[in-house]
Amino acid sequence: MVIQFSEEALFILNVLYKRRNLSPHRGFHSEKLRDLYNKRFPEKRYLPYKDAIKNLKNAGYITVIKKAEDKFYISNINGAIKALRSHGYISDDGLL
Structure with a gap:
């Protein structure tokens, strides 16, 4: 099941x-x-x-790395690929 997100959260x-940004070592x-x-x-x-950040964190899509300046990954x-596809965003098959 894909959660319906706001346009801001999808952005x-x-x-x-x-x-x-898929790894705790490469946060944004x-x-x-x-x-x-x-x-x-x-x-x-x-x-x-x-x-938007709070909704994505609560749904388990992103995680925060606590540093001097927070980072996200x-x-x-x-789940992210399914959510982006279901809302019409173009994404590949998840191949990196």
């Missing part, structure tokens, strides 16, 4: 997927992700971003 998941910086988010959704700022690649 974040797609950025992490495209950048191949939260500030860079927030900057990309703000460019894509200039009318929506901090609160929808935090809600996809912890459930199969």
Whole structure:
């Protein structure tokens, strides 16, 4: 079963997927992700971003690496691919 996510959450998941952040050793910086988010959704700022991150974490799709600056990575690649495909995002078969 695929969870229905907001457009903001799918954007974040797609950025992490495209950048191949699939390992705890290769997390994506939260500030860079927030900057990309703000460019894509200039009318929506901090609160929808935090809600999207929270929803993805609670669903088990992403994990946070606690550092001086938090980093994110996809912890459930199969679920992420299914979610992106079901919402019309183009993705390959999960081959890296």
